[in-house]
Amino acid sequence: MSLAFEEVRLRLPHIELAAHLYGPEDGRPVLALHGWLDNAASFARLAPKLEGVRIVALDLAGHGHSDHRPAGASYAIWDYVHDVLQVAEQFGWARFSLLGHSMGAIVSVLLAGALPERIERLALIDGVMPYTGEAEGAPQKLGEALLAQMALAAKRKPVYGQFERAVEARMRGVGAVSREAAEYLAQRGLMPVPGGYTWRTDSRLTLPSPLRLTRAHAEAFVRRLSCPTRLVLAEQGMLANQAELTRLLEGSPIEVMTRPGGHHLHLDDEPGAELVADCFKAFLLAP
Known part of the structure; x- marks a missing residue:
């Protein structure tokens, strides 16, 4: 696995918060935001291929090696x-670009809409959009969210006796990933506990949203987006064949590029990462 960060x-x-830094210090500034229950390793294949930019790939709060929010706090999308x-x-x-996958893409759109300058x-x-x-x-x-919050204290994270068992579980998780992608995410997302390994992620991340x-x-x-925006849609991804999304994108300033692969096409394998990098290399460096 690459350690080019x-x-x-x-x-x-x-x-x-924890983060991985890629690229030259004087490169074009880019913040990279991963998806729900992932971590900064989501960009381990893609970031080294984006030459000329300074990428800060975050572990968002409650994910990876970043701190969890304090007791009583929540993980509303606008807090990210x-x-x-x-x-x-x-x-x-003062000005910077955003590279976002899944939930990270949603956070990116909200920030760009709120503070376009x-x-x-x-x-x-x-x-693109939140649920x-x-x-x-x-x-x-x-009501459902309140009951889930009250019940959380009685729940325990799964413990995997072997690292490979955790990798297999992540392969089957939300936004199913390849074995190699699961290994990248697990290397950063797991921690040792008695009996094996469990995820570092805050259990509150799995609670339903009280308000959408x-x-x-x-x-x-x-x-309200006013900056150049390019969306890579995965042919077998989570947004494929959504009629309402198609309608929204047709009337938006977003340039859409569809590529073969699943929801994590930028991490699943090297060819997928190359495809995504080809979509963004010149785009992120354009004046």
């Missing part, structure tokens, strides 16, 4: 947006 810890005003902005502030980046370019991989919910379903969703943006809210963020 520098490991750093970023002490923000409210939390400490705040974290990302604080990271940019720490690096002194800060974002130069958006490079998105199989992700949405309409007003009539909000009371039920909040409506579709109108989510679409408003997409419509």
Whole structure:
């Protein structure tokens, strides 16, 4: 596995995050944001192929080697947006680009819509909009979330007797991945415990959202994008064949490029990473 990165810890005003740094210090600034329950290793194949850019691949809060949020706090999608902005502030980046996969792509769109003056370019991989919910379903969703929070203390993370068992479990998880991709994610995402290994991720990440943006809210963020935006859609990904997404993208400023592969096409194998890199190399360096 490639070690072509520098490991750093970023002490923000409210939390400490871990990250991998790729590329020259004077390269074009890019923050890379992984998907739900993944970590910075999501970009282990792709980042070294994006020459000329300075990539900060974060472990988002509660993931990988980053801190968990304090007791009583939650993992609302807009809290990640705040974290990302604080990271940019720490690096002194007034303007920067975002490279986001899945949930990381969603966070990227929200930040670019909220503060368009800060974002130069958006490079998105199989992700655009958050899951949405309409007003009539909000009371039920909040009730379900509250009950899940109350029950969390009685639940225990799975323990895998062998590293390979954890890798196999990740291969079958949400957004199924190749064995090699699962190994990348597991190397960073596992920690030893009595009896074997378990995931470092905060258990609260699996709780249902107490409140979701409506579709109108989510679409408003997409419509407000003003920077060049390129989306790589995976032919066998999680967004394939979604009629509503197709309708949204047709009326948006987002340039769509469809490529063969699954939801983690940028990590599953080297050919997939090359395909995604070819979509973003010149794009991220353009004036």
